[in-house]
Amino acid sequence: MKHKTCNKVMVFGTFDIFHRGHENFLKQAREYGNFLIVVVARDKTVLAVKGKLPRNNEKKRLIAAGESKLADKIILGGLTDKYKIIKKHQPDIICLGYDQQIFTEKLEEKLKEYKLKTKIIRLKPYYPKKYKTSKISQTPLSFPRKRESRS
Numbered sequence: 001m002k003h004k005t006c007n008k009v010m011v012f013g014t015f016d017i018f019h020r021g022h023e024n025f026l027k028q029a030r031e032y033g034n035f036l037i038v039v040v041a042r043d044k045t046v047l048a049v050k051g052k053l054p055r056n057n058e059k060k061r062l063i064a065a066g067e068s069k070l071a072d073k074i075i076l077g078g079l080t081d082k083y084k085i086i087k088k089h090q091p092d093i094i095c096l097g098y099d100q101q102i103f104t105e106k107l108e109e110k111l112k113e114y115k116l117k118t119k120i121i122r123l124k125p126y127y128p129k130k131y132k133t134s135k136i137s138q139t140p141l142s143f144p145r146k147r148e149s150r151s
Contacts, residue, residue, distance in 0.1 A: 006034055010094050013097065026038065037074075043058045091118055
């Protein structure tokens, strides 16, 4: 366990084809607090950032993230100001994925602007050569399922 106190933790992601890497990401984030907010990227945002729409639309991705039962609140990201959701929910901690770069460049600046003392934590990868959405072509995993051995 890391700092599991009364912390509100927020994470962001596309979560297309929800897989064990996403599950591990949410589990790691959960270790930093007792209330986890998952922000699922909007279809328009994914298109703008990646140049293509996700395989699953935002509603399906929202549902898939919820089926993991790891988040206390799952919401869609903003269509215009991507940082406004941080101001609204005021997390104590924002956990970023190991390779998450989009919308992180102004994150510290925005936290200062909003007068928030939110910590930013970069999480560890989970078998990135195997569990990365761009490398997975199978259907979404269903829950519950057996745990995978890391050995």
